[in-house]
Amino acid sequence: MRTVRITAVEAEDQQFPLTGGAGSDAVHTSPVYAYAVCRLKTDAGFDGVGIAFTLGTGNEIVCLAVKHLAQSLIGRELYELMSRFGAEFAALTDSPAYRWLGPHKGVVHLALASIVNACFDLWAKAEGVPLWRLLLDRSPEEILSLLDFRYVEDVLTKEEALEILRAGQTGRAERETVLQSGYRGYDTSVGWFEYPDEAVMENTKRAMEKGFTAMKLKVGSADPERDIRRAELIRKTAGDAATIMVDANQQWTLHKALEVIRRLRDIDPYWVEEPTDPDDVLAHQTLRRAFHPIRIALGEHVPNKVIFKNYLQAGALDINQVDAVRVGGISEFLLISLMSRKFGVPVIPHVGDMGQIHQHLVLYNHIALGHPHLFLEAIPHLRQYFRHPVRLENGYYAAPQVPGSSCDFVDGTV
Amino acid sequence: MRTVRITAVEAEDQQFPLTGGAGSDAVHTSPVYAYAVCRLKTDAGFDGVGIAFTLGTGNEIVCLAVKHLAQSLIGRELYELMSRFGAEFAALTDSPAYRWLGPHKGVVHLALASIVNACFDLWAKAEGVPLWRLLLDRSPEEILSLLDFRYVEDVLTKEEALEILRAGQTGRAERETVLQSGYRGYDTSVGWFEYPDEAVMENTKRAMEKGFTAMKLKVGSADPERDIRRAELIRKTAGDAATIMVDANQQWTLHKALEVIRRLRDIDPYWVEEPTDPDDVLAHQTLRRAFHPIRIALGEHVPNKVIFKNYLQAGALDINQVDAVRVGGISEFLLISLMSRKFGVPVIPHVGDMGQIHQHLVLYNHIALGHPHLFLEAIPHLRQYFRHPVRLENGYYAAPQVPGSSCDFVDGTV
Numbered sequence: 001m002r003t004v005r006i007t008a009v010e011a012e013d014q015q016f017p018l019t020g021g022a023g024s025d026a027v028h029t030s031p032v033y034a035y036a037v038c039r040l041k042t043d044a045g046f047d048g049v050g051i052a053f054t055l056g057t058g059n060e061i062v063c064l065a066v067k068h069l070a071q072s073l074i075g076r077e078l079y080e081l082m083s084r085f086g087a088e089f090a091a092l093t094d095s096p097a098y099r100w101l102g103p104h105k106g107v108v109h110l111a112l113a114s115i116v117n118a119c120f121d122l123w124a125k126a127e128g129v130p131l132w133r134l135l136l137d138r139s140p141e142e143i144l145s146l147l148d149f150r151y152v153e154d155v156l157t158k159e160e161a162l163e164i165l166r167a168g169q170t171g172r173a174e175r176e177t178v179l180q181s182g183y184r185g186y187d188t189s190v191g192w193f194e195y196p197d198e199a200v201m202e203n204t205k206r207a208m209e210k211g212f213t214a215m216k217l218k219v220g221s222a223d224p225e226r227d228i229r230r231a232e233l234i235r236k237t238a239g240d241a242a243t244i245m246v247d248a249n250q251q252w253t254l255h256k257a258l259e260v261i262r263r264l265r266d267i268d269p270y271w272v273e274e275p276t277d278p279d280d281v282l283a284h285q286t287l288r289r290a291f292h293p294i295r296i297a298l299g300e301h302v303p304n305k306v307i308f309k310n311y312l313q314a315g316a317l318d319i320n321q322v323d324a325v326r327v328g329g330i331s332e333f334l335l336i337s338l339m340s341r342k343f344g345v346p347v348i349p350h351v352g353d354m355g356q357i358h359q360h361l362v363l364y365n366h367i368a369l370g371h372p373h374l375f376l377e378a379i380p381h382l383r384q385y386f387r388h389p390v391r392l393e394n395g396y397y398a399a400p401q402v403p404g405s406s407c408d409f410v411d412g413t414v
Numbered sequence: 415m416r417t418v419r420i421t422a423v424e425a426e427d428q429q430f431p432l433t434g435g436a437g438s439d440a441v442h443t444s445p446v447y448a449y450a451v452c453r454l455k456t457d458a459g460f461d462g463v464g465i466a467f468t469l470g471t472g473n474e475i476v477c478l479a480v481k482h483l484a485q486s487l488i489g490r491e492l493y494e495l496m497s498r499f500g501a502e503f504a505a506l507t508d509s510p511a512y513r514w515l516g517p518h519k520g521v522v523h524l525a526l527a528s529i530v531n532a533c534f535d536l537w538a539k540a541e542g543v544p545l546w547r548l549l550l551d552r553s554p555e556e557i558l559s560l561l562d563f564r565y566v567e568d569v570l571t572k573e574e575a576l577e578i579l580r581a582g583q584t585g586r587a588e589r590e591t592v593l594q595s596g597y598r599g600y601d602t603s604v605g606w607f608e609y610p611d612e613a614v615m616e617n618t619k620r621a622m623e624k625g626f627t628a629m630k631l632k633v634g635s636a637d638p639e640r641d642i643r644r645a646e647l648i649r650k651t652a653g654d655a656a657t658i659m660v661d662a663n664q665q666w667t668l669h670k671a672l673e674v675i676r677r678l679r680d681i682d683p684y685w686v687e688e689p690t691d692p693d694d695v696l697a698h699q700t701l702r703r704a705f706h707p708i709r710i711a712l713g714e715h716v717p718n719k720v721i722f723k724n725y726l727q728a729g730a731l732d733i734n735q736v737d738a739v740r741v742g743g744i745s746e747f748l749l750i751s752l753m754s755r756k757f758g759v760p761v762i763p764h765v766g767d768m769g770q771i772h773q774h775l776v777l778y779n780h781i782a783l784g785h786p787h788l789f790l791e792a793i794p795h796l797r798q799y800f801r802h803p804v805r806l807e808n809g810y811y812a813a814p815q816v817p818g819s820s821c822d823f824v825d826g827t828v
């Protein structure tokens with residue numbers, strides 16, 4: 001049997017300034033997009049590359065955590081590591097001193113995401129297949145062995161997860177047709193917070209010309225009138241058939257959210273994203289009850305499976321936007337996807353990775369778990385830096401074909 | 415008016431290895447106790463010293479965050495800074511790039527705790543009074559101006575907080591008698607996880623000889639029989655009149671907690687601490703409902719006011735163990751104490767600071783907010799490193815008299 005041994009670990013601080021208001025939202029003005037990169041060097045002639053997403057300042061703190069936390073992987077053999085990755089994940093995340101710094105949240109969990117993603121990238125490269133294919137080729141039992149069920153078994157036992165995975169075999173061939181047809185993306189970049197009205201209109205038109213039928217607007221202004229005006233503008237420009245989402249990036253208090261969402265209903269938003277503080281399960285429960293059938297979406301700032309569990313138990317979200325570069329990487333993403341499947345809540349990830357990893361993961365979720373709503377955010381701003389950037393045609397994501405998780409950067413990027 | 419200007423910021427990595435099983439629990443074996451120290455140098459001849467507590471490894475990551483995050487304080491004048499500290503706190507914690515690394519949790523929030531605590535320490539030193547006196551001398555309106563109410567006003571408005579503070583004026587003189595009498599401490603160090611049975615018995619006897627009438631046992635063993643045996647042992651040794659708490663340090667799943675707490679009821683524990691994952695509000699709600707009137711205590715790993723808000727709203731805790739070196743320092747501690755007061759939930763802090771800061775804060779909570787249950791954890795292991803360690807007499811904490819928050823270390827500690 002082939003062996004791939006991890007010989008060294010490098011943490012790389014990759015930063016990409018954006019310009020002209022790109023990436024701006026109600027909370028994060030003039031962001032820099034950055035990755036805390038975990039590079040696993042091997043004796044096999046290729047590296048595993050994992051990423052966690054930050055906004056520039058502080059990225060080096062995550063890199064320092066990556067460097068420390070990944071030390072235990074040096075000398076490990078890949079196939080042995082991945083043969084029971086659920087237990088390896090538990091050991092990494094529960095290393096007592098690092099656990100104290102979370103647990104399972106903040107800088108150390110972002111670092112874990114980067115490391116875990118590097119392991120999966122390495123594995124897919126070793127197998128010579130794209131990540132989605134690697135995952136689809138695993139048996140239900142093998143998938144289970146990649147996951148750490150601790151603290152979620154009160155809502156999802158291993159047996160239930162196995163049932164979901166086995167049930168997913170039915171209809172799979174039919175769902176695999178998306179590997180040819182692609183799946184719908186939505187354009188997040190038409191309405192960044194700092195864009196003037198003219199730019200929002202122009203971008204919306206351009207997005208539709210490119211084939212997008214769904215797009216997102218940043219809201220959460222101090223003055224709700226601005227939100228309403230911009231929302232009406234984009235609805236008018238895109239037409240009644242378009243799918244329009246609005247995203248407040250946590251800016252509203254509960255009281256304010258109740259006030260502004262009530263008014264935003266008129267433009268028929270497909271979802272309202274991150275209306276308030278992402279730790280506030282009960283506030284989202286209140287909002288969901290108040291505004292049903294308008295969907296409440298969140299997840300990009302929810303750090304782990306336990307908090308997602310509470311969101312699902314409380315009936316506090318309609319759209320699960322779990323991000324594999326925020327939670328503990330691909331392993332925890334898959335477990336959260338399984339829980340979400342049980343509760344019938346679609347997973348439509350936030351793409352801190354610009355979709356590079358998630359383009360694989362949503363294919364897996366749809367084909368193997370039977371998640372019905374195959375749909376993914378698209379953000380083009382870092383295309384030039386990835387060796388194999390996501391491909392969208394007519395607003396549709398095409399299944400990536402290159403081995404790995406699509407996280408290699410072009411040479412000389414650092 | 416006097417001015418004190420912050421001229422420089424230093425982050426210090428203070429580590430103190432423990433020996434012989436001291437500090438061990440079901441999750442954190444052989445810990446090192448460590449502080450990420452924020453030192454604010456001034457033009458006034460004294461420093462502000464703040465701390466956040468970690469378990470050694472990774473402490474340097476928090477120090478790096480302290481160093482970065484505190485840069486904006488350089489050049490600031492203390493009295494101007496503290497005159498509207500609530501807004502300053504909001505600005506520090508919502509600095510967009512750092513906020514992304516939380517928000518309000520993990521490494522960046524620990525760093526914030528250290529920084530905020532240094533500001534309060536500096537203020538008390540500038541006034542020449544111990545922290546408890548500094549706080550007691552503030553008017554209700556001044557206390558309010560120290561707090562950041564954002565995202566909690568749906569359960570505690572500023573007006574309600576003001577009412578609590580004003581109502582606290584009544585009976586205050588009577589409650590101030592504790593400044594002379596002291597208040598009861600409890601001994602956490604009788605039953606660390608790795609201590610053999612004989613040591614637990616011996617320590618319990620010694621604690622009682624010293625005047626303690628309350629003590630804590632670490633549970634959460636893989637084998638529940640060990641927990642039961644040790645719990646029976648400590649109850650038998652301490653007698654029926656003693657207050658015994660048990661602490662699982664998050665080790666149990668919900669299922670396991672239901673099983674083991676049922677059996678631990680026989681030794682009549684005063685509370686069961688951290689039975690399961692600290693993010694799992696709903697699991698604690700289930701446990702509280704299942705075991706009432708046995709108290710569910712937690713808070714040492716709850717990072718911020720919003721999650722405490724959900725715990726209180728959900729009726730998921732009986733004892734609030736908020737720790738000012740885990741949440742965003744003294745400011746956030748006070749806000750959480752106000753919320754907890756409204757819900758009638760006692761605040762009995764976890765002492766990551768070994769009680770150095772909390773000995774002040776519980777005095778304030780009792781005297782000014784009217785929190786009825788004045789009681790505080792005692793852990794002696796770092797006494798030799800603090801310049802003015804907490805004083806306990808006959809198991810009672812004595813009010814500290816030295817200016818500041820008692821966080822100065824003896825010379826040469828670093």
